[in-house]
Amino acid sequence: MDRLRVGGLVPAIKALFVTSELAGLAKAGGLGDVSAGLPLALRRRGIDIRLLMPAYQDVIAKVGSIDWLGGLPARGGIPPARIGQVLLPDGMTLYLLAAPALFDRRGTPYCTPKGADWADNHLRFARLSLAAADIAAGRGGLGWTPDIVHANDWPGGLAPAYMRWDGTKVPTILTIHNIAYQGNFDASQRHTLAIPDAAFDINGVEFHGRVSFLKAGGFYASHVTTVSPTYASEITTETQGAGLHGLMQTRAARGQLSGIVNGIDASWDPGSDPHLPHHFDPDDLNGKHANADAVRTGLCLRPSDGPLFGIVSRLVHQKGLDLVAEAANDIVDNGGQIVVLGLGDPEIEHMLNRTSRRHRDDIGVLIGFNEPMARRIVAASDFTLMPSRFEPCGLTQMQAQRYGALPIAHATGGLADTIDDGTTGFLFSTPSSDALMAACRRAFDAYDNQGQFDDMRRAAMARCFSWDGAAAQYEALYRRLIVPPTLTTRPHLPCRRRPAAPLSDALEPAA
Numbered sequence: 001m002d003r004l005r006v007g008g009l010v011p012a013i014k015a016l017f018v019t020s021e022l023a024g025l026a027k028a029g030g031l032g033d034v035s036a037g038l039p040l041a042l043r044r045r046g047i048d049i050r051l052l053m054p055a056y057q058d059v060i061a062k063v064g065s066i067d068w069l070g071g072l073p074a075r076g077g078i079p080p081a082r083i084g085q086v087l088l089p090d091g092m093t094l095y096l097l098a099a100p101a102l103f104d105r106r107g108t109p110y111c112t113p114k115g116a117d118w119a120d121n122h123l124r125f126a127r128l129s130l131a132a133a134d135i136a137a138g139r140g141g142l143g144w145t146p147d148i149v150h151a152n153d154w155p156g157g158l159a160p161a162y163m164r165w166d167g168t169k170v171p172t173i174l175t176i177h178n179i180a181y182q183g184n185f186d187a188s189q190r191h192t193l194a195i196p197d198a199a200f201d202i203n204g205v206e207f208h209g210r211v212s213f214l215k216a217g218g219f220y221a222s223h224v225t226t227v228s229p230t231y232a233s234e235i236t237t238e239t240q241g242a243g244l245h246g247l248m249q250t251r252a253a254r255g256q257l258s259g260i261v262n263g264i265d266a267s268w269d270p271g272s273d274p275h276l277p278h279h280f281d282p283d284d285l286n287g288k289h290a291n292a293d294a295v296r297t298g299l300c301l302r303p304s305d306g307p308l309f310g311i312v313s314r315l316v317h318q319k320g321l322d323l324v325a326e327a328a329n330d331i332v333d334n335g336g337q338i339v340v341l342g343l344g345d346p347e348i349e350h351m352l353n354r355t356s357r358r359h360r361d362d363i364g365v366l367i368g369f370n371e372p373m374a375r376r377i378v379a380a381s382d383f384t385l386m387p388s389r390f391e392p393c394g395l396t397q398m399q400a401q402r403y404g405a406l407p408i409a410h411a412t413g414g415l416a417d418t419i420d421d422g423t424t425g426f427l428f429s430t431p432s433s434d435a436l437m438a439a440c441r442r443a444f445d446a447y448d449n450q451g452q453f454d455d456m457r458r459a460a461m462a463r464c465f466s467w468d469g470a471a472a473q474y475e476a477l478y479r480r481l482i483v484p485p486t487l488t489t490r491p492h493l494p495c496r497r498r499p500a501a502p503l504s505d506a507l508e509p510a511a
């Protein structure tokens with residue numbers, strides 16, 4: 001018996017969540033957090049959701065014992081693989097995709113230890129996508145097949161495509177966390193990736209003469225979601241659609257594109273977070289001030305009564321940190337201090353280090369990826385700077401509001417959807433250092449007006465960003481895509497065979 005039962009009446013939806021990151025095991029950014037939080041919230045709603053992720057070297061080292069199930073065949077130049085099963089401490093089932101030649105190496109999910117993309121990323125993530133399609137078709141010896149496959153970002157983009165080419169009639173969702181990362185590879189790779197000739201077409205995987213994983217997912221998935229309503233609308237525009245705006249417009253016109261805002265983990269609680277030296281709540285901020293003193297001391301900044309501006313971020317062009325470097329003199333001249341924790345593009349690292357050397361007593365920069373330190377900095381900060389040029393959702397601004405660090409952010413994507421300007425943070429409408437500085441001046445004014453600042457901090461800390469809202473919306477979408485009668489609310493009749501689910505009209509090609 002491989003189905004959960006809801007109230008003993010109906011079979012639970014079985015969903016396979018396909019991801020390249022999972023917080024706690026392999027995380028490079030927000031996708032790792034989403035993969036840990038959303039499936040768990042869906043499981044709390046009675047959905048039998050299981051994760052599929054590559055068996056990276058680090059992951060094998062961390063998970064302990066793995067129950068090896070079955071094998072998956074090679075296809076084209078994609079090597080065979082094995083599937084292992086792990087029960088995570090939170091009760092989730094994780095299927096690990098083992099193909100040692102592709103995944104058993106040191107580095108991040110996408111890059112070498114030196115930060116270069118792995119040269120065989122097309123094979124690595126085609127293997128992941130194909131494994132999802134294999135599992136949906138009943139291969140791999142799992143004794144479990146999903147009613148829906150939920151793939152994420154370009155690494156999962158070929159899953160809906162392989163399923164379509166194989167004739168596997170299981171609905172699919174592609175969630176786009178960032179349309180700028182597309183997984184585009186040379187056209188000659190299409191034979192290695194076992195892409196049928198007819199599918200190397202504008203109505204298929206072809207994108208400006210190359211093979212595009214994200215385009216493939218955007219085209220073949222039954223439904224496309226992204227991580228905020230504003231970003232869902234932005235990616236239909238030429239300026240923000242990264243060349244895929246036409247396809248996104250088509251999906252939107254068919255009602256097949258939606259935006260669902262992410263949540264954050266419940267462990268982001270300033271009253272109980274074990275990573276914080278001092279706990280606090282909206283009515284007693286002494287702990288917050290003590291955290292700020294500790295961060296100042298740790299980074300050798302001078303003691304100050306002025307506001308602390310925090311940044312925890314991947315250091316990439318998207319995040320607009322060059323605007324912070326330009327505004328830094330003004331922020332410091334106005335009595336502010338800045339602390340940065342980040343990792344990424346070496347040029348951005350150097351730029352921030354140079355800025356900090358100009359203001360050694362007031363700007364501290366830590367290069368690295370460190371979860372406890374991230375939480376301490378957010379807890380210590382009065383404001384969080386997020387001048388992102390674009391931001392599909394953003395988790396940091398939600399974490400910051402929970403910890404009373406009012407976000408100062410460009411009004412784009414999820415930032416516009418989750419920050420209430422003048423109430424829980426400060427938004428500005430153009431990504432320029434002048435606009436950022438104008439918003440910082442509003443923040444300084446609020447800081448100087450204790451009553452206003454306390455009210456804003458209280459409002460921000462009271463915001464609820466739990467995963468439950470997002471999970472309810474994804475469940476409704478799953479139910480819409482999985483055709484009845486498999487999922488009616490009628491009582492389960494154990495002795496009668498249910499008819500196979502008819503092909504959903506959502507499985508028609510997108511364009």
Ligand code: ADP
Pocket residue numbers: 028029030031033312313314341342343368369370371374393394395396397
């Ligand atoms: P993105 O996914 O684009 O990087 P998000 O705001 O969605 O941005 O999510 C970033 C996540 O990664 C947050 O949980 C944030 O705390 C974490 N993070 C980013 N940079 C670091 C870092 N240097 N150290 C620790 N955590 C980080």
Ligand code: GLC
Pocket residue numbers: 029030031034177178227262391392393394395414
């Ligand atoms: C991407 C986006 C970020 C989003 C995260 C999780 O990394 O850049 O805005 O919050 O995915 O969905």
